[in-house]
Amino acid sequence: MGQGPGEYVSPWDFDIDTTGLYILDTKSKKVIHYSEEGSFLEERKIPFFLQML
Numbered sequence: 435m436g437q438g439p440g441e442y443v444s445p446w447d448f449d450i451d452t453t454g455l456y457i458l459d460t461k462s463k464k465v466i467h468y469s470e471e472g473s474f475l476e477e478r479k480i481p482f483f484l485q486m487l
Contacts, residue, residue, distance in 0.1 A: 439477060442457055442459040443461040444460050445457050445458065454467060454468050455472075463481075463482075465478050
């Protein structure tokens with residue numbers, strides 16, 4: 435776990451669809467996409483993240 439491509443620090447939620455697995459990492463503010471086989475495909479930064487009170 436870490437800050438590198440395909441790595442996460444604080445996974446909060448995930449979703450699965452026909453293209454693979456998506457993990458929401460709240461600490462790194464990014465969504466990470468993995469294939470159905472578990473290979474890292476891409477990640478996208480989230481420009482902001484609302485915090486729950």
